Amino acid sequence: MNWRMWQFENLKMKAGKFIFLLIKIALIFKLAHYQISTLSAQNYPQNYFRYPLDSLPNFVSPFGGLRDNHFHSGVDLKTNEREGFPVLASADGFVSRIKIQSTAYGKAIYLKHPNGYTTVYGHLQKYHNKIAQWIHAYQYKNESFEFDKVFEIPILLVKKGDTIGFSGNSGGSTGPHLHFEIRDNKTEEIINPALFGILPFDTIKPVFKKICFYNFSVDKSFIVSEFDLNENKILNNDSVWIYKDTIEIGNGLNALGIEAFDYIHNYKDEKTIYTFGLTLDTKNIFNFKLNKFAFDETKYINTHIDYAYYKLQQTRIQKCFLEDGNEIKLYLHDKNKGKFLLHDFNTHQLLFNVADFSGNYKKLIVYIKKKKDLIKLQNTNTAKIFYPNNHNALAKKDIKISIAPNSFYDTVYFDFEILNGTKKSFSKIYKIHNSLTPLHKNFEISIKATSVKKEYQSKLLLAYFDKNEKHFRSAGGNFEKGWVSAKASSFGNYFVTIDTISPSIEQVFIHDKKVVLDSLAWHIEMKDNFSGIAKYAAYLNNNWILMDYDAKNNLMSYKFDEIYDQIVLSKQKLELKIVVTDRKGNKSSKIFYP
Ligand SMILES: [Zn+2]
Known part of the structure; x- marks a missing residue:
């Protein structure tokens, strides 16, 4: 970023700060009446961690969001579709890990705090000051852009509110934001930051979209019927919905699945709900709550949702029952794990309850009864x-x-x-x-x-x-x-x-501000046709130089620094050599005279 752009960004941010101050004052009165509806929060220190941006809490994505092959392990904080906002240490501590990848968390930093927790900041654009200097030296020493360094002893200390880096879009991120996590040092579990009081102001109720019935007459579960909860099927009283028709269900064990969403800042942006529960005739049979989980549990998302339904319809139905193979500890359930039998032909009541962390809830009542003339399901599969x-x-x-x-x-x-x-x-x-x-x-x-x-x-x-x-x-x-x-x-x-084809290497000139903000850089596009890029390196006049690698854009970028200045001042001819190898050992190299 040149100084003029920097000044402009700076002005915009100052204006932003002033508006935030006004909003803060306006909200103080409202906040006084605002209570967190969870008991669990009492176990976690409140006000210890600050929001890691200089703005009011604004979430792109809440904790535990349902993603492909994982629950979202942190919260994504909104940076107004832009990069470059100061990222602040959430509390006093020291840098315990720095991890730089061309995918995943991109440029990430971990801070260990004396109260037993670690905070994690991901997808940074760049690091700040002494941290940035340490990283730059480490990358040149090891001749590698990507690395994963754990600090056993404190070398880089930080104070609450110190700028540690700038928000970005690095790694697997698909739009500028800050990914933020709080982890327990002992168990390494990731904890919902809302439990520490880090949550946005939210008065919008969650909404039900669909319910599905499962039947277990054959020994494999599958959806036997589904009901969209559209307006003309609902008796509406805002917080409690009643489904108009009595639904007939099958013989044997049954279970439910729901599609429901939460909204935080507006009614359009669908978020994952914090908690849901199901009672049958007032007896609690299944509960789900997104408070914390471990990394080795996160793939159980694929059994928490109906995976086949998602693959076919792109809709995530959350099961209100537990599959035997599901070991993530997010549930409370009865001995049948949420599955149930109806013993008579009377009408029974199902009550669903979904709620967000701020206590906004919606209930749905559905009346069910057992079908009289039952068609027996038979397993005809011979596989x-x-x-x-x-x-x-x-x-x-x-x-x-x-x-x-x-x-x-x-x-x-x-x-x-x-x-x-x-x-x-x-x-x-x-x-x-x-x-x-x-x-x-x-x-x-x-x-x-x-x-x-x-x-x-x-x-x-x-x-x-x-x-x-x-x-x-x-x-x-x-x-x-x-x-x-x-x-x-x-x-x-x-x-x-x-795969016998080597990767391609081309110099590109980028004017799209969305991709690269810094014009004082060289950009090299490298692509592999099949097996994928395994190794890459760049040399300026035969000396290894640091180039950022952004895998999602197939882009290597060299940002001019003092090494470039030295070569330019010495009036040598510039020669930039790029060497790239794919996973099957097909190697390319190309020389540019920039
Ligand atoms: Zn995230």
Whole structure:
């Protein structure tokens, strides 16, 4: 950023601060009546951690939001679609970890505090002052942009409110914001920051969208009926909705699923709800609450929601019952884990309750009764059955798969088929079940390759695709004694293919402010066609130089600093050399005379 832009940004931020002050004063009276409706907050220190931006709490995404393969581990704080806001230490402490990645959290920093908690700040644009200097020296010493450094002893100390960096959009972030977490040092669990009093002002009630009925007459759960909660089906009294019709349900064990949303700042922006509960005839049978969880539990999102429904409809139905394979500790339930039987043909009452952290709630009453003339559901599936607790395997002449115990959340009727290969395959295509079944752990897969010249064997890898996809993706893997083996994370159609194409390297000139704010930089676009970029480096007149790598934009950026100045002052001719290698060892290098 040049000084003129900087001045302009600075002015805008000053104006912003003044408006925030006015809002703060206006809200003080309202806030006096504002109470947090949770008991749990009493266990956590209040007012210890400050909001890490110089603004009122404003969330893009709350704690525990339902994401692909994980619950959101922190809160995303709004930075008005812009980068460069000072990120402030939430409390006194020291820098306990710095992690820089081209994906995921991007430029992240961890602060350890004396009260037993660590705060985490992700997707930064850059770091500040002594922290930035330390990082710059470390990157040059190790000749690497990406690193993960844990500090056992305090070297870089911070005071509450100190600027530690600037908000950005680095790593996997898809829009400028600050990702913020509070973790317990002992258990390493991530805790809802609202429990520490960090939450936005919110008076908007959550809303129900859909309820689904499950039936367990056959030993696999699936949705047997679903009801949209549109206006003409609801008797409305604002906080309590009553569904107009009595719903008839099946024989045997039943259970529910709901689609519901919370809103924080406006009625359009759908957020994940903090808590929901279900009672049957006033007896509490199932409760869910997003207070805290551990990182190794986060993938249970795929059994918390109806995974197949999500894959097919892009709608997340949250189950009001617990699958046997679900071990994340977010629930309270009766001995049937939320499933229930109706013993008579009377009408019974289901009561759903959803609420946000601020105590705004909505209730939904649904009357149900057992169907008189029941159609018995029968399991006609003749496929091989895989049970969750077993080690499940398949071994054929040209393919082997091995699935560790506890990879499934539920019984799986395993679907396997051998299909003809294509021009790009070095094996048959194997249909390994389908992508609607989630996996908790990676599974091992080996496929025998058709004969390939020795020099190409190291370039072989596995590819996979979904039934509905035109393009196939790399599953990685290596060749050994005729077989290509990989660890795969999802089911689909697999085959052996080859990657002999080196990554491309091009200089690009970026004027789009959204991508790069700094004009005093060189930008190099590097792309790989298939296996993905494994290694990269940049040299200026034969000396390694630091280039930021932003994987989502395939972009390397060199921001001019004192090393560049030294070379320019010495009036040497500039030579920028980029070297990139993909995961199959295909290497490219290119020299630019910028
Ligand atoms: Zn986040």
